[in-house]
Amino acid sequence: MASGLTPQHTLRGWLLNALGEMGGSAPTARTLKHMEKRYGASLSSEDHEGTERDKEPKWHNRTRFERKKMERAGLLVPARESRGVWTLTEAGWHEFRLAQDTNAASRVSAGAEASPSLAFPRIPKGDESPSRAKETTQRIVRSGAVADYVKRVHDYSCQVCGTRLATPTGAYAEAAHIQALGRPHDGPDVAANVLCLCPNHHVLFDFGMLTISDNLTVTDRSSGASQGRLREIPEHRIDRQYLAYHRAHHCGPEPRGGVAGPGS
Ligand SMILES: [Zn+2]
Known part of the structure; x- marks a missing residue:
């Protein structure tokens, strides 16, 4: 049984993970309930004690405090804009994914299947419109x-630069959603909306x-210089509508020349 108050940074990790698992957003009560289901066993009796002002468990208030800090750090949409629905920003999604990748890496080093099998993987069905309210485990799988x-x-090679990072537990690469999953983007979780990047x-x-x-054509927006072409292979086609969404989101409406390159 845990003792003492759960550290703030631990609550932060739990909150980030809970929101990611719930599809990026949820109202306060549901977020806290999800955290309790997930991490309740790690909460101490002190965490559960009610505060003097109201009878709410301390860990609720301390999670709310953490939420505010994450909002200031740009990881969550400001409460007044999201009307009380706790919502990850793009930066929040990025941090969630980094944490997921780190967890996956440590699972591998703990002895799970270390390197991908040689059998060619079959394309997964994915999800055209990932629900914001689906059950946790389903979504993660x-x-x-x-x-x-x-x-x-892509054999863990970056589609932009070709870098393949070797680690003691196997190659490392990241899956980047082109049209972000979180609100307000609501991109689909399908292979055609994902890139393999360093x-x-x-x-x-x-x-x-x-x-x-x-x-x-990959363009470095700070210099306007072309970085060459993104590698695309027959087993993994990228849907151009998501690239267009990404450009429009970051560069404004097209066409204006310079950024998007010919043909778009
Ligand atoms: Zn790269």
Whole structure:
């Protein structure tokens, strides 16, 4: 049984994970309930004690406090805009994914299947419109399958630069959603909306510093210079509508030349 108050940074990790698992947003009560279901066993009797002012458990108030800090850090949509629905921003989704990847890496090093099998993976069905209210486990399994497929089919090599990071537990790459999953983007969790990227290009892409035209020219937005072409393979076609969404989101309406490249 845990003792003492759960540290703030732990609550932060739980909150981030809970929101990610619930599809990126949920009202306060549902978020707290999900956290309790997930992590209740780790909460101490002190966490459950009611505060003097109201009778709410301390860990509720301390999670609310953490929510505010995460809002200031840009990880959550400001409460007044989201009307009390706790909602991950794109930066919040990025942090969630990083945590997921870290967890996956440590699971692998703990002895699970270390390297991908040689059998060619089959394309997973994915989910055209991932529900914001689906059950936790379902969602994780599904998004994991799409991300895994894209990474494996590219043999963990970045589609922009070709980098393949070798680690003691196998190659490492990140699955980047082109049209972000969270609100307000509501992109689908399907392979055609995912890229296999190295961590650097993932960050640059999420912040809109890299854009990709319909003919797959990669442009560095800070210099306007072309970075070559994105690698596309027959087993993993990228739906151009998501690239267009990404460009429009970060660069404004097209066409204006310079950013999107010819043909788009
Ligand atoms: Zn790269």
